[in-house]
Amino acid sequence: MRRRVYGRGMKLTVRFDDERFSGVARDLELADQALRQSFSGFDVDAVEREVRAALAEIDHELSDEEITAYARSISERQDHELVLE
DSSP states (O other), X not given: OOOOOOSTTOOEEEEEXXXXXXXXXXXXXXXXXHHHHHHTTSOHXXXXXXXXXXXXXXXXXXOHHHHHHHHHHHHTTOOEEEEEO
């Protein structure tokens, strides 16, 4: 059985200058908690599918490169920073 760990050193930081992103940032941070609790340590491809599904629910798009980097951070249990523009 795979042990899943969520804690210090595993978080998403969302940065933005435009207040219209405040709701998206909050939704991303909430989704991040669920993604990390459920998928940290999993294969990057599996995590990427879940990240895409979460983004679709939030109705926010990121570049393919950013999605892959974010999925990798979840898989490898690392922090990640997104900048919303």
